[in-house]
Amino acid sequence: MFLGGHPFVASTGELNFISKSLTNKESCSCGTTINECGEWARVFDKFARDHGFDPRHDPYRLGLWDSRAFNLVDTSHQTSIRIASMQFRKALLNVRELLPDSLHKLTRIPSSLKQAVDNKFRLIEAIAGAWQKTHVIDSSKNAREAVELWRHKPDQVRIILLTRDGRGVYLSRRKAGRSREDSIAGWRNYYRKFIPLIERHVAPDCFLRLQYEDLARHPQSVGIELCKFIGIKFTTSMLDMGTTTLHLASGNDTRFSASKGIRLDERWRTDLLGDELAYFEAQAGELNRHLGYH
Secondary structure, eight states, X not given: OOGGGSTTEEXXXXXXXXXXXXXXXXXXXXXXXXXXXXXXXXXXXXXXXXXXXXTXXXXXXXXXXXXXXXXXXXXXXXXXXXXXXXXXXXXXXXXXXXXXXXXXXXXXXXXXXXXXXXHHHHHHHHHXXXXXOSEEEOOOOOHHHHHHHHHHOTTTOOEEEEEOOHHHHHHHHHHTTOOHHHHHHHHHHHXXXXXXXXXXXXXXXXXXXXXXXXXXXXXXXXXXXXXXXXXXXXXXXXXXXXXSOOOOOSSOGGGGOGGGOOOOOXXXXXXXOHHHHHHHHHHHHHHHHHTTOO
16 A cells, blocks of 8 residues: 555555455445446456456456455355365475475476466556556565566566564454464464565565564655665655555455554554463564564
């Protein structure tokens, strides 16, 4: 959302869920459904002209990277058979990652995922053209897809990893009633996989790691760093997130409250104590320090 305040940048949300969003008639962050949003209509119209089919009429024909939904699930598409297929392809990618670099480069990803990379670029090109933007931000969170997108067009793709202190994530999930293990597991597993993948396969100057806390405290300096990284000039319009109407097709509910800006939440400093803090440190303290949180 922060980069979406730049006049040259389109923030889109998690594009890998756009087919589900269309099928379920989910809300765009502008307030209408994505199916009724005029800005997305321009994208789908252009996509139909360029590629011969309209995603509004056949959403899953977009063929994007495997993504399993846990909220607002389209059960007609995300069946047990499809989940098993995704898990099988994921297992193949896990095995491939164990190979030495010389063999890894010679081993192809499953054909459906290779096609998904091509399809993602087609969708991004339609967004950029319809909205007249030079940069498109996809907030999909799959590290392997990010690697393959970069490999396909290393001169165009840049990867940004926004981290948050795990103690804040843990406290938030515990207050929501989740178990201790569940409050850590997703956060811990994601970063344990993401960082080694990116560091192994992506050129260092194409990957930027940022802390949410720095962004909340120093939005202008972080904004300047971000813009330099992706090759555009910083503009102060990024600092007032309420002045730009964004069209985020999926993601968490914060996309509906962009006008509130980015607020620093470090309640863990006063509320995460005793056994709870000790549990987090035992389970994820080392990883948290690796992310820069001491």
